[in-house]
Amino acid sequence: MVNPQVLVHEALSKFSSRYVVLAIAAYVAYKLIHRLFLWPYLLSPLRSAPGPPLGNPLIGQFLTVVRSKPGAIFIEWANEHGPTVRIVGPFGNEKMMYMNPEALHKILVSDWIEYPRPEFMRRVLGVTAGFGLLTTTGDEHRQMRKAMNPAFSIANLTAQTDMYYEPIYGLVDILRQEIQSSPDPSTGKVFHIYEWLSKATLDIICLTAFGYRTDSLHNPDNELADAYHKLIELQSMPNLVLFEILISIPGFLQLMKTKWMYDHRSWLALIKGLSPASTLIASMRRINTVASQILSEKTSEASGVAPGDTASKRDIMSLLVQARTREVGEGYRLSDADMIEQVLTFLGAGHETTASGLAWTLWLLAKHPSVQAKLRAEVSPLIASNARPDFRALKQMEYLDAVIMESLRVLPPVPMTIREAGKSDYIDGVFVPKGTLIYIAISSVNSYKGFWGDDAEEFWPERWFDLPKTYNQHFSLLTFIAGPHHCIGRTMAITEMKAVVAILIANLHFEPAYDGQTIQPTAAVTMKPDDNLPLRVRLVEKS
Ligand code: HEM
Numbered sequence: 001m002v003n004p005q006v007l008v009h010e011a012l013s014k015f016s017s018r019y020v021v022l023a024i025a026a027y028v029a030y031k032l033i034h035r036l037f038l039w040p041y042l043l044s045p046l047r048s049a050p051g052p053p054l055g056n057p058l059i060g061q062f063l064t065v066v067r068s069k070p071g072a073i074f075i076e077w078a079n080e081h082g083p084t085v086r087i088v089g090p091f092g093n094e095k096m097m098y099m100n101p102e103a104l105h106k107i108l109v110s111d112w113i114e115y116p117r118p119e120f121m122r123r124v125l126g127v128t129a130g131f132g133l134l135t136t137t138g139d140e141h142r143q144m145r146k147a148m149n150p151a152f153s154i155a156n157l158t159a160q161t162d163m164y165y166e167p168i169y170g171l172v173d174i175l176r177q178e179i180q181s182s183p184d185p186s187t188g189k190v191f192h193i194y195e196w197l198s199k200a201t202l203d204i205i206c207l208t209a210f211g212y213r214t215d216s217l218h219n220p221d222n223e224l225a226d227a228y229h230k231l232i233e234l235q236s237m238p239n240l241v242l243f244e245i246l247i248s249i250p251g252f253l254q255l256m257k258t259k260w261m262y263d264h265r266s267w268l269a270l271i272k273g274l275s276p277a278s279t280l281i282a283s284m285r286r287i288n289t290v291a292s293q294i295l296s297e298k299t300s301e302a303s304g305v306a307p308g309d310t311a312s313k314r315d316i317m318s319l320l321v322q323a324r325t326r327e328v329g330e331g332y333r334l335s336d337a338d339m340i341e342q343v344l345t346f347l348g349a350g351h352e353t354t355a356s357g358l359a360w361t362l363w364l365l366a367k368h369p370s371v372q373a374k375l376r377a378e379v380s381p382l383i384a385s386n387a388r389p390d391f392r393a394l395k396q397m398e399y400l401d402a403v404i405m406e407s408l409r410v411l412p413p414v415p416m417t418i419r420e421a422g423k424s425d426y427i428d429g430v431f432v433p434k435g436t437l438i439y440i441a442i443s444s445v446n447s448y449k450g451f452w453g454d455d456a457e458e459f460w461p462e463r464w465f466d467l468p469k470t471y472n473q474h475f476s477l478l479t480f481i482a483g484p485h486h487c488i489g490r491t492m493a494i495t496e497m498k499a500v501v502a503i504l505i506a507n508l509h510f511e512p513a514y515d516g517q518t519i520q521p522t523a524a525v526t527m528k529p530d531d532n533l534p535l536r537v538r539l540v541e542k543s
Contacts (some may be wrong), residue, residue: 005266028306035451040092045431049096051086053075060088070523071415071443075457078444084428087225087439097181097439099448101475103428107419107438108483113138117485118420120435122245124240127280128231129348130341133488143332145484148342151319152488155493158391159314160208160489164499165388167203170217171196172507180538186286188538190513193362194529195368196499198355202228202347204496205354209346210294211315220402227286230279239276246277256281257288260425286343290345295321295336316346349517350489353413356528357493358500361404361517364459365501366510366535375403376540383506394498404497405477409452412479415443415527442478451476 027064036057040047055061064073065087075084083099098104107115118124122135136144150156175191177217182189199216202225206214216225247253255261256277262285262391269275301313313319320334320342327533334342365372378399386393393398419438432438449455451470452463470476480487487493504510513534522530 003082009081013324020278026138029090031383034061034081037091037092040094040539042090044094045433046086046094046436049084049430051088052080052081053327055122059090060092062090065089069410070521070527071441074416074441075277076483078441079447080401080447080458081092082444082448084430089188090527093437094324095437095439096427096430097441097444098428099441099445100428101472104445104475104482106427108440108481108485111423111425112483112485114422114425115118115419116422118247118418119513120244123253123349124244124246127247127253128240130344132338132345134345134349142484144334144338145488147332147334147487148320150323151316153494154391154491156314156316156319157492160492160493161317161394161499162388162393164410164496165503166236167207167215167217168503170203171200172503173418174217175537175540176245177367184502185539188509188511188536189533190534190536191533191537192512193510193537194355194359194533195292196357197362200500201355201358201496202351205346205351208315208492208496209350210317210343211313212294212299214291223286224290227283227290228351231283232352234276234280234283235526237524240524242273242276243280251264269448272358285345287347288340291340291399294343295339297314299325307336317342346489352526352528354493354496356413357404357408357410357411357497359529359533360371360413360505360512360519360533361501362409363409363533364407365505368459370404370457372505372510375399375501378504379502380540383502387503387510389499389502391495394495394502395467397463397498399461399496400502402464404494404501405464406459406461408479408494408497409446409477410457411521411527412442412446413526413528415523416441417481422483442481445478446477507540509537509540511538 007518029032034043052061052064055064069519077087078097078099083104085097085099087095089095098107102386104319108364116122117135117138122137133141133148135152171363175189178191179185179189182316196217199220202216204215206224212224214222216222220226247256262281264283265278268278274446294317298318299315301318302321302325320339324333324339352430365375378397382389382393382397388399395513421432421434421436421438423435427431445451449456451468452474453468453470474482481488513536518535519533520530521527
């Protein structure tokens with residue numbers, strides 16, 4: 001006979017497991033509906049902020065962003081909906097973008113500690129550009145920055161300028177010889193100009209930042225240059241996502257830096273999709289080995305440097321080590337590990353950015369022959385009388401200054417950076433909940449019609465001699481951003497770009513490589529030419 005108790009128990013257990021499944025399904029469905037519809041359309045405090053349509057319910061405007069040229073769609077949205085723009089991404093995720101100086105001042109200057117770079121961004125930057133100024137925040141950042149600022153002073157940059165010229169003239173000689181040995185030198189030759197600029201700027205940053213001679217223009221096998229190139233070749237969006245996943249595994253970052261992991265990195269390459277991680281580990285180890293050698297040389301040199309000795313080495317690393325050696329007492333000191341990370345930071349933050357800035361400048365000059373001719377008219381006589389202009393002489397070339405600033409405005413090497421709201425607060429009259437991501441849309445601000453007028457997207461250096469009334473000195477040009485995290489290498493980069501452009505333009509003509517050429521910008525962190533920017537280069541006839 002069937003036991004009624006068993007029957008009831010079976011019925012209940014069937015009912016309850018079905019009930020549990022149904023309850024879970026209902027909860028997931030509610031969560032999805034809440035995330036994809038209720039929140040973005042009806043509940044979010046940001047819902048009334050202007051912006052493009054919410055887009056596809058699952059991925060928002062994600063596809064529009066990835067399909068557009070880096071920064072381009074953000075410029076369009078800023079000019080259409082600005083100065084406050086809300087953008088919805090995958091799964092109803094909202095991001096805010098601001099053009100108004102007051103809003104930018106709050107995020108980047110007055111409340112900067114509460115709007116840090118988001119954690120995921122710091123982790124990725126740490127792996128690709130060192131755990132240093134780019135990844136620290138709050139008090140730690142303040143102290144590190146204070147220790148490093150003097151090495152980037154105008155006095156030091158003035159003392160460094162002469163170091164630029166060996167790589168610059170090295171580049172001019174290589175291009176000149178290649179043109180002269182081509183079948184018809186009068187028509188010039190097409191070069192992948194980004195590749196060459198990248199070598200010259202690597203040689204410059206290694207000399208000025210570490211006093212280290214890479215000479216990658218003539219010697220592509222240099223240990224540091226080779227390891228670093230392997231590292232930057234990894235900088236694609238899919239790889240950055242892979243690294244972000246790996247380093248978010250607790251302990252993986254520490255493991256990555258060990259000798260054991262270096263020795264066994266080939267195991268990673270055996271797992272489908274993980275071989276970039278193996279290359280990353282190898283490159284980082286090689287860079288760290290060279291960085292340790294540089295540091296120990298600087299440390300032994302610094303012990304023999306008398307206080308106030310201005311004739312000794314002026315590269316940034318030497319100055320940091322000298323300052324650390326002089327430091328006495330309990331104050332903040334950069335540790336050896338910090339110093340080694342700075343090598344990757346200076347390379348990661350200072351090399352590709354400057355190389356890309358230069359490549360875009362030459363492109364804009366190639367597309368605007370009258371600007372190029374006017375610039376040549378300014379720089380040629382000055383270079384003829386002074387082949388290695390110093391900091392002050394470069395500063396006095398006014399049209400050169402306007403060309404560089406205009407290029408950095410129209411095609412900023414870093415088109416966007418990100419902050420995260422660490423508190424809930426009103427920005428520009430809209431309540432922004434804690435955790436909201438904020439796009440610091442550099443290219444949108446730089447091309448915002450509200451500041452720059454209707455021709456904001458045009459390359460027109462003359463505008464720098466008569467800036468519009470709506471121009472704000474700190475917040476209308478965000479190429480180096482603003483506030484405590486603003487680029488420490490700003491003046492260094494601008495001075496270097498001026499030196500390179502002045503010498504190149506005095507000696508060489510630049511034209512598009514073919515009719516109808518357009519640029520192919522690609523951006524992981526830095527916006528650089530995907531096709532290495534082919535340009536036709538001819539020799540300037542000297543009268
Ligand atoms: C045209 C060239 C350059 C551009 C466009 C550029 C742009 C930027 C931008 C936009 C930031 C802010 C990133 C953020 O906050 O998320 C930044 C920060 C930084 N840059 Fe540059 N940079 C250039 C050259 C350099 C050079 C030559 C160096 C050093 C040798 C350098 C070192 C740094 C460092 C260390 C930071 C972090 C500053 C901090 O957070 O305190 N940069 N740069």
